[in-house]
Amino acid sequence: MKYVLITGASSGIGRELAKEFARKGHHLILAARREELLKELKEELETTYQVNVLYLACDIAEDPKALYDFCKTNDLSVSALVNNAGYGDYRTFAEADIDKLLGMIDLNDRALVALTYYFLKDMKEEGCGHIINTGSVASFIPGPYMAVYYATKAFVLSFSLALREELRGTGIHVSVLCPAPTRSPFWSVAGGETTAVYDNILARTAKDAAKTGYDLYDNKKAYAIDGPVYKLLIGFARHLPLELCARTVGFFQSKTKKRR
Numbered sequence: 001m002k003y004v005l006i007t008g009a010s011s012g013i014g015r016e017l018a019k020e021f022a023r024k025g026h027h028l029i030l031a032a033r034r035e036e037l038l039k040e041l042k043e044e045l046e047t048t049y050q051v052n053v054l055y056l057a058c059d060i061a062e063d064p065k066a067l068y069d070f071c072k073t074n075d076l077s078v079s080a081l082v083n084n085a086g087y088g089d090y091r092t093f094a095e096a097d098i099d100k101l102l103g104m105i106d107l108n109d110r111a112l113v114a115l116t117y118y119f120l121k122d123m124k125e126e127g128c129g130h131i132i133n134t135g136s137v138a139s140f141i142p143g144p145y146m147a148v149y150y151a152t153k154a155f156v157l158s159f160s161l162a163l164r165e166e167l168r169g170t171g172i173h174v175s176v177l178c179p180a181p182t183r184s185p186f187w188s189v190a191g192g193e194t195t196a197v198y199d200n201i202l203a204r205t206a207k208d209a210a211k212t213g214y215d216l217y218d219n220k221k222a223y224a225i226d227g228p229v230y231k232l233l234i235g236f237a238r239h240l241p242l243e244l245c246a247r248t249v250g251f252f253q254s255k256t257k258k259r260r
């Protein structure tokens, strides 16, 4: 039996991705720290969609290999890996808590690289597989007031597209899901819950992002930005000189910061 493994499945986009994959008949392995939420989701998905759902409550940032070992020990074959777990921090770099910033790099980048590395070995043996990494619209632009977060997501896009190219012709695909600002618990974790994301009529839902994520799985494209307006905005921003782009993003983010 083949499984789709989704990290960060206890809430937000990961939870909706799990529903989307289950709706299409995929068996799932879910990972995040909050066991109760994973257990509830397992029960809901198994009852609604008649798929097998396993979960592991674990801290991926602390020990990414534990998740791989869980799959090996239980002889679970992972045909698609969705590296979705991640968090941000919304304040100036100088005011931020360094442990939160370093933990973010550990989760958003280090664990994503480690899990990709371990599961890729097995996918190579199988001669097929799909790795979907959650980036962001932040992957394309510098982001004052969330400087480290934006940089972690630039890493995800750069790493994933380079790896995709290395794997061309092997039967293994790598794609990047780039959500726009999305209503989810992400913003309370980041400390910006009353920012423009919640005031913003253009903000996306976790379900929107998950549908875009599933399309990536279906069509195996390199990346997808969720939402037509954000596709246009990022297309425009990429043509600005980088310094001006940083100033523009900083202007909007500093304004939203004052509303807190």
Ligand SMILES: NC(=O)c1ccc[n+]([C@@H]2O[C@H](COP(=O)([O-])OP(=O)(O)OC[C@H]3O[C@@H](n4cnc5c(N)ncnc54)[C@H](OP(=O)(O)O)[C@@H]3O)[C@@H](O)[C@H]2O)c1
Pocket: 007, 008, 009, 010, 011, 012, 013, 014, 031, 032, 033, 034, 035, 058, 059, 060, 061, 062, 084, 085, 086, 087, 088, 107, 134, 135, 136, 137, 178, 179, 180, 181, 182, 183, 184, 185, 186, 187, 189, 197, 206
């Ligand atoms: N929301 C947005 O506006 C937005 C925009 C662009 C990109 N994204 C990206 O989308 C992804 C999902 O975010 P979201 O909006 O769905 O936020 P979310 O609702 O806060 O979900 C984050 C998920 O990551 C898990 N997680 C956090 N730390 C973890 C750790 N150390 N070990 C294991 N799991 C951990 C959380 O579960 P536990 O707390 O149970 O561990 C949760 O399931 C992230 O990569 C985020 O950067 C979000």
